[in-house]
Amino acid sequence: MTKYGSFPGARPRRLRTTPAMRRMVAEHRLHPADLILPAFVREGAAEPVPISAMPGVVQHTRDTLRKAAVEAVDAGVAGIMLFGVPEDAKKDAAGTAGTDPDGILQVAIRDVKAEVGDDLVIMSDLCLDEYTDHGHCGVLDAEGRVDNDATLERYAEMAQVQADAGVHVVGPSGMMDGQVGVIRDALDQTGHEDVSVLAYTAKYSSAFYGPFREAVGSSLQGDRKTYQQDPANLRESMRELALDLEEGADMVMVKPALPYLDVLAKVADAVDVPVAAYQISGEYAMIEAAAEKGWIDRDKAILEALTGIKRAGADMILTYWATEVARGL
Ligand code: PBG
Numbered sequence: 001m002t003k004y005g006s007f008p009g010a011r012p013r014r015l016r017t018t019p020a021m022r023r024m025v026a027e028h029r030l031h032p033a034d035l036i037l038p039a040f041v042r043e044g045a046a047e048p049v050p051i052s053a054m055p056g057v058v059q060h061t062r063d064t065l066r067k068a069a070v071e072a073v074d075a076g077v078a079g080i081m082l083f084g085v086p087e088d089a090k091k092d093a094a095g096t097a098g099t100d101p102d103g104i105l106q107v108a109i110r111d112v113k114a115e116v117g118d119d120l121v122i123m124s125d126l127c128l129d130e131y132t133d134h135g136h137c138g139v140l141d142a143e144g145r146v147d148n149d150a151t152l153e154r155y156a157e158m159a160q161v162q163a164d165a166g167v168h169v170v171g172p173s174g175m176m177d178g179q180v181g182v183i184r185d186a187l188d189q190t191g192h193e194d195v196s197v198l199a200y201t202a203k204y205s206s207a208f209y210g211p212f213r214e215a216v217g218s219s220l221q222g223d224r225k226t227y228q229q230d231p232a233n234l235r236e237s238m239r240e241l242a243l244d245l246e247e248g249a250d251m252v253m254v255k256p257a258l259p260y261l262d263v264l265a266k267v268a269d270a271v272d273v274p275v276a277a278y279q280i281s282g283e284y285a286m287i288e289a290a291a292e293k294g295w296i297d298r299d300k301a302i303l304e305a306l307t308g309i310k311r312a313g314a315d316m317i318l319t320y321w322a323t324e325v326a327r328g329l
Contacts, residue, residue, distance in 0.1 A: 028311045030303070032076030032326035036123065036276070036318045040215050041065045042085040043104035053211035054281055055288050057320050059085050065108055066115040068323070075326035079121030081171060081318055082108050084130055085216050094139055095131030099157040101164065103131075109165035123169040123198060124162045126183065128154060135213075135220035137174035137227060146227055151176050156186035163192035171253070173200040175227040181247035198276060199249035202237035202263050204229045208256050208282025215281060237263050241270060249273065251316075256280045258305060261312040268313025277314035279305065284320045299328075 015025045040059045042049060048058035060068060069080055084105030086097040097103040105124055112122050128151065129137045138151030151174065159170055170187075172179045180199045187195050205228035213220060229236055237254070244252055252271060254264040255278035268275045287305065291298030302321055309317050319325065 028307060030306055030310060030325070030329055032329055033078045034310065034315070034317055035077050035322040035326050036079040036081055036121070036316055037068070037072050037077055037322035038081040038083065038278075038318050038320060039065060039068055040083045040085055041104060041108040042217075043087045043090070043107075051211065051215045053214050053285050054320065055292070057215065057284070059215065059217075062107065062111050066111055069112045069116050069120060072323050072326075073116050073119045075323045076329075077120065077322045077326045078316060079123055079169070080112060081123040081125060082112065082167075083125045083216055084108060086131055088217065091131060091133040093133060095128035095154065098128055098131035099154065099161050101161050103161070105130075106161055106165040109162060109167045113166040118168075121168050122166070123171050124167045126155060126158050126162060126170045126172040127174045128158075129174070129218055129220070130216045135218045136222075137224065138176060146176075148176050148178070148227075152178055152182045155179055156182050159183040159186045159195075160190045160192070163187055163190065163195045167195065169196045169198050169251075171198045171200060173203060173255075175200065175203050175224075175229070177243075178247070180244045180249050184248040196250040197248065198251045198253055199244040199247075200255055200278075201241050201244045201249070201252040202229060202254045202260070202267060204231050204256065204260060206231065206256050206259070206280070206282070208259070208280055208286075211281035211285045231259070234263055234266065237267060238270065241267055245271070245273070251276055253278060253318075254314075256283060257309045257314070257317070258283050261308065264309070264312040264314060268315075274315045275313055276316040276318060277309045277312070278318040279309060279320075281320070 042059035045061045048060055048064045051057050086104050090097040127137050136146050138146040141147040162170055172183055205225050251274045253276040257277040257279045264277050287301045290296040
C-alpha cells in the first residue's frame with residue numbers, strides 16, 4: 001500500500017462511525033429518574049394560566065397540578081418541585097401566606113401527596129418571595145434591607161408547615177446565611193427528621209430568572225444582589241458549599257445551570273452528597289424563543305443542554321421540560 005505522507009496512528013473517529021457505536025461509547029446519558037419537574041400552582045385559579053415568557057408552562061389549578069403530577073409519575077420523572085402563587089391580596093411584608101397551614105403551597109403539597117403518594121419525590125420551594133408584597137426572599141428591616149436573622153425565623157416556620165403538609169424535601173432558595181442549619185433544627189424539633197434539605201448552595205443573582213418572576217406574579221422592588229451570589233465568583237461557591245454541608249444539607253444545588261457549568265463541575269467534584277442543577281426559566285425561554293423563530297432545532301437543543309448539565313456533574317436536573325423529555329427517553 002502506498003503511503004502518502006504520515007497518517008495518524010490514532011483515529012478517534014472510529015468510535016463515531018455509526019449510531020450504535022456512538023450509543024455504546026456515550027459517557028453520559030439522561031434517564032427519566034434524573035429529572036425533577038418544577039411546577040407552579042395558583043390559588044383560586046379556575047383554569048390554568050399560561051406564562052407568556054415560558055410557552056408551554058402554566059400556573060396550575062389544584063386540579064391540573066394533580067394531573068401534571070400523575071403524568072410525571074407515568075413518564076418516570078423523579079420528583080416535583082412545587083411553587084405556590086397566592087392571591088395578590090394575601091401578599092404582605094412578612095409573607096404570611098407562606099406559613100399559613102392552608103396557604104396555597106401547603107394545600108398543593110397535600111394534593112400531590114394524596115394523588116401520587118410516595119411515587120414522586122415531593123419537594124417545595126422554601127422562600128418568601130412568592131408571598132411578600134415587596135417581592136424579596138426575606139423580611140425587611142427598618143431601613144428596607146433584607147434582615148437575615150429575622151428571615152431565618154420565618155424559614156423555620158415555613159419548614160414546619162411544609163413538612164406538616166407531607167413534603168419529602170424542602171428547598172431553601174433564599175440565600176440567607178445559616179438557613180440550612182435553622183431549617184434542619186426546625187424539622188428535627190418538630191418530628192420531621194426524615195424530611196430532607198436540598199440546599200440551594202450556589203445560587204447566583206441572575207438575569208435569567210426573569211420569566212420566573214412572571215410565573216409567580218412577583219414584582220420585585222430592587223434586586224437580590226445583597227443575598228444572591230455575584231456571577232463573577234467561583235471560590236465563594238465553595239465556601240457556601242462547606243457551610244451548607246456543615247449545617248446538614250442532604251443534597252446541594254447549583255443554579256442557574258448553563259452559565260454556571262464550571263461551578264457545577266467544581267461542586268460535584270468536591271462532595272459526597274447528591275448534586276442537583278436547576279435549568280431555570282430563562283434557560284427554558286431562550287431555547288423556546290429561538291425555536292419559535294426557527295433559529296434552532298428545539299428538541300436537539302433541549303437534549304444537548306440537559307446532557308451538558310449532566311456531563312458537568314449533576315445527578316438531578318430541575319427542568320420545566322422534565323415530563324416531555326422523560327417520555328421521549
Ligand atoms: C426564589 C426562586 C427563584 C427561582 C426559584 N426559586 C427566583 C429568584 O431567586 O429570583 C427561579 C427559578 C427559575 O427562574 O426558573 N423563590
